[in-house]
Amino acid sequence: MKALQLTKIKQPLVFTEVSDPKPSSKQVIVHLKAAALNHRDLWIQQGQYAGIHVPIVLGSDGAGILEGEKVIINPSLHWYKQSPFPPKSFKILGLPDAGTFAQQVAVPSKNIFPMPAHLSFEEAAALPLAGITAYRVLFSRCRTKKKDRVLISGIGGGVALMACQLAIAHGNEVWVTSSSKAKIKKAVELGAKGGFLYTEKDWYKKASERVGGGFDAIIDSAAGDGFGDLVKLANSGARIGIYGGTRGKINGVIPQIVFWKQISILGSTMGSGQEFAKMLQLVNQHKIVPVVDSVNDLPQGNLAFRKMASGKQFGKIVLKM
Amino acid sequence: MKALQLTKIKQPLVFTEVSDPKPSSKQVIVHLKAAALNHRDLWIQQGQYAGIHVPIVLGSDGAGILEGEKVIINPSLHWYKQSPFPPKSFKILGLPDAGTFAQQVAVPSKNIFPMPAHLSFEEAAALPLAGITAYRVLFSRCRTKKKDRVLISGIGGGVALMACQLAIAHGNEVWVTSSSKAKIKKAVELGAKGGFLYTEKDWYKKASERVGGGFDAIIDSAAGDGFGDLVKLANSGARIGIYGGTRGKINGVIPQIVFWKQISILGSTMGSGQEFAKMLQLVNQHKIVPVVDSVNDLPQGNLAFRKMASGKQFGKIVLKM
Numbered sequence: 249m250k251a252l253q254l255t256k257i258k259q260p261l262v263f264t265e266v267s268d269p270k271p272s273s274k275q276v277i278v279h280l281k282a283a284a285l286n287h288r289d290l291w292i293q294q295g296q297y298a299g300i301h302v303p304i305v306l307g308s309d310g311a312g313i314l315e316g317e318k319v320i321i322n323p324s325l326h327w328y329k330q331s332p333f334p335p336k337s338f339k340i341l342g343l344p345d346a347g348t349f350a351q352q353v354a355v356p357s358k359n360i361f362p363m364p365a366h367l368s369f370e371e372a373a374a375l376p377l378a379g380i381t382a383y384r385v386l387f388s389r390c391r392t393k394k395k396d397r398v399l400i401s402g403i404g405g406g407v408a409l410m411a412c413q414l415a416i417a418h419g420n421e422v423w424v425t426s427s428s429k430a431k432i433k434k435a436v437e438l439g440a441k442g443g444f445l446y447t448e449k450d451w452y453k454k455a456s457e458r459v460g461g462g463f464d465a466i467i468d469s470a471a472g473d474g475f476g477d478l479v480k481l482a483n484s485g486a487r488i489g490i491y492g493g494t495r496g497k498i499n500g501v502i503p504q505i506v507f508w509k510q511i512s513i514l515g516s517t518m519g520s521g522q523e524f525a526k527m528l529q530l531v532n533q534h535k536i537v538p539v540v541d542s543v544n545d546l547p548q549g550n551l552a553f554r555k556m557a558s559g560k561q562f563g564k565i566v567l568k569m
Numbered sequence: 570m571k572a573l574q575l576t577k578i579k580q581p582l583v584f585t586e587v588s589d590p591k592p593s594s595k596q597v598i599v600h601l602k603a604a605a606l607n608h609r610d611l612w613i614q615q616g617q618y619a620g621i622h623v624p625i626v627l628g629s630d631g632a633g634i635l636e637g638e639k640v641i642i643n644p645s646l647h648w649y650k651q652s653p654f655p656p657k658s659f660k661i662l663g664l665p666d667a668g669t670f671a672q673q674v675a676v677p678s679k680n681i682f683p684m685p686a687h688l689s690f691e692e693a694a695a696l697p698l699a700g701i702t703a704y705r706v707l708f709s710r711c712r713t714k715k716k717d718r719v720l721i722s723g724i725g726g727g728v729a730l731m732a733c734q735l736a737i738a739h740g741n742e743v744w745v746t747s748s749s750k751a752k753i754k755k756a757v758e759l760g761a762k763g764g765f766l767y768t769e770k771d772w773y774k775k776a777s778e779r780v781g782g783g784f785d786a787i788i789d790s791a792a793g794d795g796f797g798d799l800v801k802l803a804n805s806g807a808r809i810g811i812y813g814g815t816r817g818k819i820n821g822v823i824p825q826i827v828f829w830k831q832i833s834i835l836g837s838t839m840g841s842g843q844e845f846a847k848m849l850q851l852v853n854q855h856k857i858v859p860v861v862d863s864v865n866d867l868p869q870g871n872l873a874f875r876k877m878a879s880g881k882q883f884g885k886i887v888l889k890m
Binding site: 332333334389471476484485490491492493496497498499500501502503504505506507508509510511512513514515516517 | 653806814819
């Protein structure tokens with residue numbers, strides 16, 4: 249089969265012929281129609297992960313055909329029952345096992361779910377990793393309730409956008425942050441109530457004034473020196489979900505706010521099969537369409553990696569087989 | 570009645586005659602036999618709290634007599650039902666309302682509980698604020714289960730010691746940290762498995778080697794630059810409860826550990842009447858005796874404040890009426 253292969257760290261991927269995957273007794277072969285990029289793929293290509301081996305076919309997100317049916321793949325391998333943390337056997341599709349940037353992929357049959365009928369293959373491929381991550385952090389970890397006011401930082405990334413869409417569908421009042429006015433505008437078009445430029449000095453004070461208080465749930469993947477500002481925006485009893493750390497170490501958090509307001513700071517990554525199923529239910533019920541930034545053909549996968557590295561995308565970068 | 574009164578910020582307290590308290594229809598008058606100091610009292614005396622007014626009788630902890638019965642006082646006012654955060658009317662006994670450093674105190678009848686029969690007045694006075702705070706952070710917030718390995722930082726303080734005693738009674742394997750070998754030794758005498766000097770370089774690496782892994786629950790009141798080391802000692806799914814911030818802003822937390830290990834950092838302060846009752850049940854069942862560092866007569870209250878300021882105490886500093 250044809251695949252986009254990482255043959256050397258920090259080098260462009262190579263579109264090449266590789267052996268067809270051989271399924272184990274618990275696996276099935278999905279004939280992929282579309283895949284999508286995640287930051288994870290870029291970081292692996294840049295050598296920023298432990299346990300990287302080459303050559304490897306990357307890719308955690310995929311949609312395709314299994315026995316004539318349209319399916320999507322849950323990329324959380326060996327984590328099926330909802331639990332506080334995944335079992336030791338947990339891994340993410342696309343390292344160490346071969347992933348979805350190929351014509352075929354072998355995955356456990358438990359990871360196969362029917363593709364939502366209202367989505368194209370490209371839209372469906374944009375859903376799995378962002379969807380399961382957003383669902384778990386928003387609902388399982390932060391226990392976001394219908395009346396909660398929600399803040400989602402760094403809108404534009406796949407998980408942030410999916411969290412935004414899921415929370416809006418769930419009935420929440422959703423606000424976003426970004427360094428880009430254009431991204432905030434797009435989030436408002438999706439149904440967010442408004443947004444704040446975190447690049448502005450004391451933006452959190454303006455945010456608090458504008459919403460008339462604080463937030464009950466905050467979803468962040470930046471961490472860094474700005475994390476303390478998010479804590480200042482937390483209401484009493486608020487939950488701050490953190491699923492990434494693009495800005496490095498968490499600094500400058502005032503502990504007195506954390507304990508006086510009984511705030512919970514909750515790490516979350518990926519999710520279980522049960523959470524994937526619940527996420528799909530919400531997507532089907534509300535006909536949520538994941539935001540696709542752009543679609544490239546698989547042989548042009550390096551264009552997609554460069555776009556992801558630029559950080560300019562709004563939504564998922566998709567590869568078409 | 571006689572009382573120890575704060576008449577001016579940053580000045581010694583004055584032992585003097587003040588008016589007897591006048592109870593509202595929902596309040597009762599407790600004739601106090603013993604009271605105990607908390608850091609809160611010291612910080613108020615030093616002017617480090619909002620809303621301080623003088624003259625004021627400080628003191629949150631007390632045990633005494635009500636209608637011929639021995640009673641202790643729950644210092645959490647107007648927070649009765651267990652909830653994610655206290656109601657707006659919540660206050661702590663001893664500011665803005667007059668506290669327990671006096672012969673009598675007026676408190677809501679809902680805040681009165683029978684004194685554990687195995688305790689003296691001095692021991693009972695050492696229990697309330699530390700007990701309710703430790704119970705909530707350990708069991709309600711961190712959901713510590715019987716098999717969990719628990720780390721309690723800064724052993725010697727009232728809440729840390731009570732958390733240590735409650736967790737040991739609950740059946741946990743408990744470890745402690747301190748800057749003092751003598752305090753660690755005393756904690757081991759109470760039933761802790763061992764302890765670590767957090768003043769030693771890379772102490773957390775030695776701790777991890779010694780226990781053969783990490784901790785499921787960590788109880789901290791320091792925050793500061795060392796908080797990141799506690800995060801490094803967290804097991805997957807661990808809960809880190811934080812009820813204080815003596816070392817200032819939380820810095821240096823690696824977000825990747827927080828989200829990969831699905832860690833929860835949980836702010837907690839005081840607790841509800843329901844939690845106070847559950848704490849008392851555990852204390853009665855296991856005949857837990859709060860650690861009393863020293864007892865001073867009420868007129869010598871300033872000695873007690875100086876001892877608290879020195880940080881040399883191990884256990885509660887008690888005042889006797």
